[in-house]
Amino acid sequence: MNDKTxxxxxxxxxxxxxxxTVTEAQEDDRxxxxxxxxxxxxxxxxxxxxxxERYGLxxxxxxxxxxxxxxxxxxxxxxxxxxxxxxxxxxxVFAARLSLHLVDEDDADEVxxxxxxxxxxxxxxxxxxxxxxxPEIERYRRVAAARDESRAANDRYRDEFDSVLADADxxxxxxxxxxxxxxxxxxxxxxxxxxx
Numbered sequence: 077m078n079d080k081t082x083x084x085x086x087x088x089x090x091x092x093x094x095x096x097t098v099t100e101a102q103e104d105d106r107x108x109x110x111x112x113x114x115x116x117x118x119x120x121x122x123x124x125x126x127x128x129e130r131y132g133l134x135x136x137x138x139x140x141x142x143x144x145x146x147x148x149x150x151x152x153x154x155x156x157x158x159x160x161x162x163x164x165x166x167x168x169v170f171a172a173r174l175s176l177h178l179v180d181e182d183d184a185d186e187v188x189x190x191x192x193x194x195x196x197x198x199x200x201x202x203x204x205x206x207x208x209x210x211p212e213i214e215r216y217r218r219v220a221a222a223r224d225e226s227r228a229a230n231d232r233y234r235d236e237f238d239s240v241l242a243d244a245d246x247x248x249x250x251x252x253x254x255x256x257x258x259x260x261x262x263x264x265x266x267x268x269x270x271x272x
Contacts (some may be wrong), residue, residue: 116240120146123236127176131225135172136164142176145169149178150241174218177226177234184219193220 114122124142127133133142141162148158155173159166173179187206192213195202199213206213226234 117143119236119240123233123240124176127233130229131175133172134175135168137162137168137172142172145172146176146178146237147241149173149176149180150237170215171218174222176237177222177229177231178237179219179222179226184216187216189216189220189223192216193224 120143121139124133124139124146128139128142135142137145144162145158148161155166155169159169162169174183187208192202197205199210199217203210203213
């Protein structure tokens with residue numbers, strides 16, 4: 077060892093309090109799309125709680141029921157189906173879903189939400205202009221307000237729902253695909269029409 081190397085070694089030893097090494101053993105953990113130690117349910121409940129504290133969620137629901145509404149939304153169930161399951165009015169589920177920033181593409185497919193959001197006319201005037209009912213205009217305004225609220229929060233709550241619920245679905249599909257691909261690879265080239 078030359079003098080410079082020895083000086084560096086001594087300096088290293090002084091800085092690390094005499095430790096021979098500063099690295100820790102690495103463990104081989106199985107890969108996962110999920111890095112959070114909490115369960116999916118705990119993460120969802122945390123998001124709902126944060127949203128309730130920040131916005132005051134609409135509807136007569138407990139935290140677990142809001143989680144069920146979010147899960148149902150990601151599973152493609154309608155507000156009517158969720159209302160039946162929860163034993164409540166469909167409009168309560170709609171309001172709760174919007175307060176969770178879970179806006180569906182079909183919620184306002186007939187009108188331009190930007191135009192509705194910027195208009196100050198009452199619901200009757202807009203309903204006549206767009207050729208829809210006043211309750212539909214009210215619904216569109218609620219959807220526009222939910223989108224605005226979500227954007228103001230940089231869609232962070234929607235992203236968290238996506239992260240938990242969409243990633244869970246993705247993980248399940250990937251695991252299924254891997255099993256199917258593995259089976260396909262294992263049986264490739266085998267004759268299946270064999271007489272014994």
